[in-house]
Amino acid sequence: MSASTPAADQPTVDQVDATNGKRVLLAKPRGYCAGVDRAVVTVEKALETYGPPVYVRKEIVHNRHVVDSLRERGAIFVDEADEVPEGALVVFSAHGVSPAVHEQASERNLRTIDATCPLVTKVHQEAKRFAREDYDILLIGHEGHEEVEGTAGEAPEHIQLVDGPEDVDKVSVRDPSKVIWLSQTTLSVDETMDRVDQLRERFPALQSPPSDDICYATQNRQVAVKAMAAECDLVLVVGSQNSSNSKRLVEVALQAGSKASHLIDFAKEIDEEWLTDVVTVGVTSGASVPDILVMDVLAWLAERGWAEVQEVTTANEKIAFALPRELRRDLPKTGS
Numbered sequence: 001m002s003a004s005t006p007a008a009d010q011p012t013v014d015q016v017d018a019t020n021g022k023r024v025l026l027a028k029p030r031g032y033c034a035g036v037d038r039a040v041v042t043v044e045k046a047l048e049t050y051g052p053p054v055y056v057r058k059e060i061v062h063n064r065h066v067v068d069s070l071r072e073r074g075a076i077f078v079d080e081a082d083e084v085p086e087g088a089l090v091v092f093s094a095h096g097v098s099p100a101v102h103e104q105a106s107e108r109n110l111r112t113i114d115a116t117c118p119l120v121t122k123v124h125q126e127a128k129r130f131a132r133e134d135y136d137i138l139l140i141g142h143e144g145h146e147e148v149e150g151t152a153g154e155a156p157e158h159i160q161l162v163d164g165p166e167d168v169d170k171v172s173v174r175d176p177s178k179v180i181w182l183s184q185t186t187l188s189v190d191e192t193m194d195r196v197d198q199l200r201e202r203f204p205a206l207q208s209p210p211s212d213d214i215c216y217a218t219q220n221r222q223v224a225v226k227a228m229a230a231e232c233d234l235v236l237v238v239g240s241q242n243s244s245n246s247k248r249l250v251e252v253a254l255q256a257g258s259k260a261s262h263l264i265d266f267a268k269e270i271d272e273e274w275l276t277d278v279v280t281v282g283v284t285s286g287a288s289v290p291d292i293l294v295m296d297v298l299a300w301l302a303e304r305g306w307a308e309v310q311e312v313t314t315a316n317e318k319i320a321f322a323l324p325r326e327l328r329r330d331l332p333k334t335g336s
């Protein structure tokens with residue numbers, strides 16, 4: 001892990017004196033992950049290719065700005081597939097859906113485009129495989145979150161949800177030598193490992209997933225915020241209240257030493273009082289947040305004296321996912 005601050009961007013002593021040392025540490029990576037980018041582009045391309053309306057089951061990604069922008073362009077967000085008119089086009093969100101939702105869509109003759117993030121699909125595949133092998137699966141995740149509902153729906157008879165520490169004593173397994181844990185992709189890495197340790201005390205033979213379920217984007221954003229939090233009096237996390245990975249960034253910032261941290265959708269939600277006695281402000285954003293919202297926050301801070309921005313880089317992400325096959329088929333050959 002390294003904090004990269006190009007020498008050319010360093011403030012002079014005079015500049016620092018003029019601002020009383022006020023500075024912003026800007027986390028990198030932050031914002032859009034490959035799965036969110038793919039899901040948003042999927043709805044945009046569907047609107048362009050088929051014309052509005054395009055129905056979307058649930059919020060395509062958990063971000064108010066993104067959802068409102070797509071709604072303005074003709075996307076209609078619904079809670080369930082049975083709200084979509086027979087035969088219409090529906091996009092499934094990045095968080096994934098259970099087989100029951102696919103069946104419901106097929107009963108209504110809906111045309112579907114599945115924008116489930118491939119890293120969520122990977123967890124679905126693990127759930128199916130270990131259910132087939134007759135394991136008891138302990139799924140660490142947040143009750144009611146769409147991703148958890150989708151994953152649990154793959155093998156409801158084999159999966160039990162472990163949300164908080166209190167759930168560890170509640171689970172019961174048929175054969176303690178055949179138990180595996182899986183997790184939601186957007187959890188706090190540290191808390192998840194605490195939960196695994198707790199589970200392993202009850203079930204010493206508990207097996208781990210073949211590879212990390214918490215995705216690269218969630219992990220990278222947490223590592224970046226950890227690298228700067230101890231130097232921050234305040235960390236602002238741009239993200240929506242229903243965004244799991246964004247909420248985890250607030251918790252990680254506080255655990256890693258920031259004196260305060262708040263989750264905001266937009267710059268206008270920043271309370272000036274939060275800046276009392278603050279010198280260093282950390283800024284980051286969740287995986288469903290377009291960078292324009294972060295730039296708005298930087299502009300808001302600059303107007304109030306925090307114009308000096310130093311980027312803290314802990315990883316450079318280059319991952320991209322191909323658009324869903326059912327959409328690619330219909331795109332013009334010259335299209336991306």
Ligand code: SF4
Pocket residue numbers: 033034035036094117118119120185186215216217218245287
């Ligand atoms: S946060 Fe991770 S799992 Fe969720 S969409 Fe992004 S890459 Fe996929």
